Amino acid sequence: MLSAFCYPPWPRFLLSAINNSRAIAQAHALMILTGEVAGDNSPGNLIAAYGRSGNLHAARQLFHSLPQPTISSWNAIITAHSRxxxxxxxxxxxxxxxxxxxxxxxxxTFTVALKACAQLSDLESGEQIRSHAANLGFQNDVFVNSSLLNLYAKCGKMVDALQLFDKMPKRDLVSWTTMITGFSSAGKPLAAIDFYIRMQSEGVQGDGIAMVGLLQACAVIGHARMGLSIHGHIIRLDMRMDVVVETSLVHMYAKSGHLSLANRIFSRMRHKNVVSWSALISAHAQNGFANEALFMLVKMQDSGIQPDSASLVSGLLACSQIGFLKLGKSFHGFLIRRRLNVDDVKLGTAVIDMYSKCGCLLNARTLFNVLSLRDSIAWNAMISCYGIHGNGVEALSLFLKMKEANLKPDDATFASLMSALSHSGLVDEGRQSFNCMLNEFRIEPGEKHYASMVDLLARAGHAEEALDLIRTMTDEPGVAIWVALLSGCLNHKKFIIGEYAAEKVLKLNPDDLGVYALVSNLYASARNWDRVSEIRRVMKKMGMKKTPGHSLVELDGKLHAFLVEDISHPEHVKIVAVLKRLEYEMRKLGYIPKIELVLT
DNA sequence: ATAGGGTTAG
Incomplete structure (x- = not known):
């Protein structure tokens, strides 16, 4: 009876159709009874079936019971682990x-092994496997080669990927897509798009995964027009849109400044996962819509999806933007309860950054000290924290410790450091750090570095040196740099350089009233009255359309917003009374408020 | 037949 039912060889299609553990176990039992497990391919098929059904334990048990596993058994157990x-x-x-x-x-076998190397960014093992595959005659295999392309891409070696790609005799959609995605994540969006065009001209039709790569490319450069045309392309070719494609669309629109389109796509998505929500939340947090981001985090939970590290990072970013310490703290508590903080630098850094921007330097430092894995971004956050809190000396000492820890400072490190030094007025240290960036680390200074340096020099009365520095810039200096120079000149009564800086500022037409006030004050000090009245006219025109700034104060977990001359707060009378008292106390201590130019 | 390419975050 039994042997009639499972007459060898056990049909593969039957096993591959079974994906329920009990049925596989029954088939397994039958095969043992008929002695077929010792056969050629059956164990492999059985292991593969266990693997597909997610029963890795049973697959391993069977595999380990084999005295001489065949290639099909080896492949089956390896693939089971890949799943x-x-x-x-x-x-x-x-x-x-x-x-x-x-x-x-x-x-x-090579394909799966190379995928594992790519996941681990293990280039060395990957190269070993590559030569092994070549020895066995697989150097022209599309699967092996595409896996190698992916390995190189994941390890940031697009040059090697390109070299291999060029000599591949056979390429398919996956090979092309790997290159497209690789260029996108390597920050070479134009190469990615170029490859897509080449792929099409060679008659290979793209799919959703290729579109994800292209959308990423557009997101990187914030190219809305190109993103829009890819969206159209997807629709025209009637490609199936899954969660990943739709999430990429949301992300692309958000990154290219079209939050409303991102929102619209998101609201029409049928299936949303934690990644889609996170994309939307980060889109709002990064565009300064902190309250909306936090609101969406709540809505995500309401819809039954719990936040993961990525969504919490965006939530923390939102908290730090509006100084919402209480909520930030509760996120911190949440991630500890969920044990999300282990070994996640990004999350740890986001918490440090939140404490830093909410004024809790000590909390930030405590957390930084216990962070198990500190990369350069974590160090940057901590250095910038000391800068924000006006402690340039500690920022510098942290920078030195970072170097001792053999971490390479990058442009952001120096931006934080220079800014910290400039706020503390540490001129010599600033000069040294700037030179260290140039000579020791060969980092091309950007706008921020120059702005801090000019600010530092001009503030200390070295306007001439600051101007010399500006003249070494290859890019055209922006408003921030001229304003830094201007304000230093104003304080030190250096009117000649000051007026020069003022002219530069005016030429750049900033839409910041404060900047014009500064320019006007300089001309007033230099007794250039024509210029003063001219600028007042400009300011008056601007003042009409300027959106008022506001400050936020958090009390007992509630945020209170205040605008200029705002009396809408229920307790405004008491608030003003306290402010008056504080001002009185300050004056008693010798503080003389500097009244900036008042509009008439 | 099996295997390779995809989304969010500091």
């Missing part, structure tokens, strides 16, 4: 197969 996302185990199995297994790996 389970355990790259280390895959490489371990691969090495065992090669060294003692006696079975020769084939194209699919």
């Amino acid at each position: 389970n996302d355990s790259p280390f185990e895959i490489l371990r199995l691969y090495r065992r197969m090669v060294s003692v297994g006696g079975a020769k790996p084939d194209s699919s």
